[in-house]
Amino acid sequence: MLKAENITKRYGFQTAxxxxxxxxxxxxxxxxxxxxxxxxxxxxxxxxxxxxxxxGRILLDGTSIGRRTAKATRRNVQLVMQDAASSLDPxxxxxxxxxxxxxxxxxxxxxxxxxRISELTDMVHFPRDRLKNKVSELSGGQQKRLCIAxxxxxxxxHIIFDESFSGLDVTLRKQILxxxxxxxxxxxxxxxxxxxxxDTAMYMADRIxxxxxxxxxxxxxRPTSFLDLKEDYSKxxxxxxxxxxxxxxx
Amino acid sequence: xxxxxxxxPQAVIGLLxxxxxMIAVIYAPHLAPNDPNKVNIMIKFAEPSQQYPLGTxxxxxxxxxxxxxxxRISMSIALPTIAAIAVISVLxxxxxxxxxxxxxKMFVIISNIFxxxxxxxxxxxxVGIFESKALSIxxxxxxxxxxxxxxxxxxxxxxxxxxxxxITCRMSGCSEIRIIMKHIIPNIxxxxxxxxxxxxxxxxxxxxxxxxxxxxxxxxxxxxGAMLVNANKLIFSHPELILYPGLCILFAAAGFNLxxxxxxxxxxxxxx
Numbered sequence: 001m002l003k004a005e006n007i008t009k010r011y012g013f014q015t016a017x018x019x020x021x022x023x024x025x026x027x028x029x030x031x032x033x034x035x036x037x038x039x040x041x042x043x044x045x046x047x048x049x050x051x052x053x054x055x056g057r058i059l060l061d062g063t064s065i066g067r068r069t070a071k072a073t074r075r076n077v078q079l080v081m082q083d084a085a086s087s088l089d090p091x092x093x094x095x096x097x098x099x100x101x102x103x104x105x106x107x108x109x110x111x112x113x114x115x116r117i118s119e120l121t122d123m124v125h126f127p128r129d130r131l132k133n134k135v136s137e138l139s140g141g142q143q144k145r146l147c148i149a150x151x152x153x154x155x156x157x158h159i160i161f162d163e164s165f166s167g168l169d170v171t172l173r174k175q176i177l178x179x180x181x182x183x184x185x186x187x188x189x190x191x192x193x194x195x196x197x198x199d200t201a202m203y204m205a206d207r208i209x210x211x212x213x214x215x216x217x218x219x220x221x222r223p224t225s226f227l228d229l230k231e232d233y234s235k236x237x238x239x240x241x242x243x244x245x246x247x248x249x250x
Numbered sequence: 251x252x253x254x255x256x257x258x259p260q261a262v263i264g265l266l267x268x269x270x271x272m273i274a275v276i277y278a279p280h281l282a283p284n285d286p287n288k289v290n291i292m293i294k295f296a297e298p299s300q301q302y303p304l305g306t307x308x309x310x311x312x313x314x315x316x317x318x319x320x321x322r323i324s325m326s327i328a329l330p331t332i333a334a335i336a337v338i339s340v341l342x343x344x345x346x347x348x349x350x351x352x353x354x355k356m357f358v359i360i361s362n363i364f365x366x367x368x369x370x371x372x373x374x375x376x377v378g379i380f381e382s383k384a385l386s387i388x389x390x391x392x393x394x395x396x397x398x399x400x401x402x403x404x405x406x407x408x409x410x411x412x413x414x415x416x417i418t419c420r421m422s423g424c425s426e427i428r429i430i431m432k433h434i435i436p437n438i439x440x441x442x443x444x445x446x447x448x449x450x451x452x453x454x455x456x457x458x459x460x461x462x463x464x465x466x467x468x469x470x471x472x473x474x475g476a477m478l479v480n481a482n483k484l485i486f487s488h489p490e491l492i493l494y495p496g497l498c499i500l501f502a503a504a505g506f507n508l509x510x511x512x513x514x515x516x517x518x519x520x521x522x
Binding site for chain 1: 419
């Protein structure tokens with residue numbers, strides 16, 4: 001279980017995350033929704049141990065992640081960022097991207113790594129014949145799949161997706177979200193999805209947190225409909241999503 | 251890589267020019283038709299002939315032989331100089347920029363102090379510190395020029411360090427050293443190639459300029475810059491004597507520049 005207890009993060013006079021407590025249960029999908037600037041990505045970065053909170057603590061299975069080594073935390077918590085192209089080293093081949101966590105985090109030998117890379121590519125439906133290609137030569141969808149495979153390579157308990165599905169076309173997004181649902185069932189890992197897209201949230205979530213101005217303003221367990229949201233701001237978000245949908249269909 | 255170089259005309263031309271210079275450097279004794287330092291006042295300003303392909307200078311020395319040996323002397327100073335500049339600037343700038351904070355601030359302050367001094371002035375002040383003129387030239391150019399290169403490298407590292415893939419590398423378990431060696435340096439390498447190949451041409455010109463100002467190697471040495479100085483007084487009567495070494499400097503500098511620029515385009519996937 002990954003838990004944030006009363007964490008706060010400030011940049012100068014700006015409070016990005018203000019005294020937030022959230023829980024990401026094992027084998028579940030937690031979604032955080034909110035408008036741009038609500039502090040979602042800062043929270044994701046703190047949960048994935050890229051940034052430290054100013055106050056409060058983050059617990060992984062009851063132990064503060066500050067007490068663990070960075071590698072031990074990476075073994076359990078992985079992050080998939082928004083832009084796949086810029087989050088991969090352009091000089092690496094797809095194979096090298098997958099090889100690195102297997103070698104450095106899991107200390108696997110070369111034959112084991114080769115075998116595991118094949119398994120990972122099959123898991124995320126990444127074409128094996130593209131493994132020798134530089135990441136800059138891959139399509140957007142392939143890069144996204146590679147990012148997910150890289151995160152899975154560490155065999156983590158939790159994967160955080162920070163706006164990872166925005167910018168994808170509708171078909172590809174559907175394919176990737178369905179694939180993630182399957183993977184979660186198969187591998188029993190938990191996902192924390194940061195998004196501003198309510199449709200993605202509703203499709204995936206076991207629990208939804210709504211964030212505004214660095215605070216969690218509403219929590220929704222086992223959501224079945226947008227009507228379950230009670231706060232005015234949450235209803236506004238739903239309304240905005242409706243407008244967007246209508247505009248797209250007109 | 252070889253295929254990509256051969257498919258790019260700019261790279262091929264640059265490579266051929268560099269090869270021509272390097273062949274002159276390595277095989278100078280076999281290529282030079284005469285002893286470059288043999289004085290024969292009786293045949294001064296001789297016309298080009300089979301024995302003296304470019305004629306002779308005011309001391310009756312074979313110009314072609316002196317130009318071929320000149321490549322050897324110029325490059326034997328320029329290559330170690332640029333190698334020392336590259337090692338110092340990459341090491342210092344990469345480490346300081348990557349660590350950031352107070353270390354980087356100190357680096358910037360020290361750099362600014364060095365940059366306030368014009369490189370040529372620093373070089374002129376230091377050029378006499380060692381007994382060996384060649385060593386003095388190397389050390390003075392390194393001290394004068396490292397900071398300019400280090401500042402450029404620092405900018406590249408800072409830009410690379412802020413890219414999202416660095417976070418992905420951390421998530422994959424990379425140590426800080428590994429991030430520098432396996433990710434940052436390979437990504438800035440194409441830019442370094444251009445920086446130091448163009449820098450090499452700059453150093454060749456600087457060495458020649460030293461000689462031109464009378465601070466270079468001993469008078470009479472078969473070096474391109476020194477040959478320019480000697481020919482200075484004969485510019486109206488025998489302009490070819492100043493033209494030949496000038497063209498050699500231009501040829502070598504252009505060859506390294508062309509090849510460096512082409513390599514950057516080949517190595518950088520974002521530009522390729």
